[in-house]
Amino acid sequence: MKRIFYLPLIISIFLSCKSTTGDSDQDTTAAGRLDQSQDLMHQFKPLINGLWVKKDYIKKVKKSKSPLEAVEKGVGITVMYIDTAQLKGDSIMVPVVLNNHEGANTALRFQAGKNTTTVELGNDELSYKVKNGDTTLIIYSYNEKTKETNTAQYIKAMQNKPAGGLAQGMSFMINQAILSGDYEGTDASGKKILAKFDDNGNVTGLPGLTTYFVQNDLIADPQHSHDEIIFNLNTEGQKAYSFIFNKRTLNLYDSADKTQSNKPSFSLKKKRE
Template identity: 35%
Template sequence: MKYRWLLVVIATAFISCKSKTKAPVSDTVLRVKNTNTISGLVQQFKPFIQGIWVTSDYITDLSRTKSPYISSKKLAGAAALEINLDSAEKDSTVVGVSLNNHEGASFTLFFKPGHQPNSLKTNWPDYEVNSNFYELGYQIAGGDTTLLLYHYNKNNQVIDSVKYIRVLAKQKDNDLGYGITYITNKLLISGNYELTDTNGTTSNISFNNEGKVSGFTGYETYYVNTDFEAGPQNDLDQFSFNIYTKQQKDYLFKIKGDTLNIYNIDFSADSVHLKWGELKYKLVRRK
């Protein structure tokens, strides 16, 4: 899905995205010594915050459920962030936000030290309590870098934080949800399979992280739906081939162990809900 940039933050969507956990403690704190000049802060932060980030709650839950539909609840609020310090101007840069994996928004990240050892101030507002505010920072633990959106009260105390994992170094076009698509493909689909169709014919099929298919006659791309905001007929895990073309084919899918099962789609009598149809393709991961 392509997202439009919005300069006005959608408050109700963001307020729902709070991990309700205190800021994690890093076993390693890395901070470049500088005079807190703008150039010094850019130099410090760029290696650690540049890239496309997806909320870690979604990644963790998806690894468990193998179902984008079930795990979509973890994409409420600020689901993904795009940070590109190459485009920084003067004392700030614009951070792209995927809201609920459905709409685009943005906020300003200022090159001004925050309250944490490695955090910067933002203009991301809290509409529930106007005196509350947010900062964006990074932490390094066990050699892994995570991004954190800290939520503070008026007494400068951390209320909660949202944790993000970097999934890509750079954005693809203006699709703020691409990072979610990419990590979903990588965790669930990407790999080499042996396909058995309904006629019992077998062939070797490959899917990559970017949504490309090889070895599957008639199909060049695949798409796993991760946006379940709009309905009807959007309440099961959907898998499409050749999306946005005249050759598009839509199915449902389930993952069980090392097997990807792709089903035809049926519909409820009132055409509101999706239903499982007959098994169309059975793909087993090759060792």
């Protein structure tokens, strides 16, 4: 009879021990994830702040002197801005530009991706490499259909987000790659022109024109057949020219359809630095 009275006590002790062990395992796992997240923050944060642009796109623009020639490189995330001061918990909302056309936001989470060298960026993963003191960010994207992982690299355009938004950061890099510099040449009448284009989209020396924007939003306009510069954008004096950059000579044309045959409105040769 005594054995019958002791049995519930034994069962109670066993269940109590089992429950405590399970809680301990869960706590240990959670603590491990937290430690890993903290380690990833410590690793990534000093390197990823700033405005980043797609490296292959800018490289092609610089080589061809033509955003139109580089359009196939301008897909996916082309610009992103990471500000770790906006960190909440283990996440940051990262504003991005897709296809040089539309804005969006994606979450950067300091949780390990498929390995400890990547963190989660939306449905993709983010990593980095440092060479000669320069940091390059890398986005890994897994394609469910092809079962392949695609990569895209990003270089820093500037440390802070410009007042004009993320697209201004891309314009800054395009301006550097194509137009920035001093020019001398003539207008259509043969009048001598001395002009200067700077990195920030300002121009001097062209009568009535003070700012410029190199059109790069071409995904949304597949019929675009020419590269275009828009001067005095969003003002009453807005004026668009198609352009061809041949070696060091920039030709601006009034006609978008006959740039090869028409006489240029301006023919400007870039001075050597």
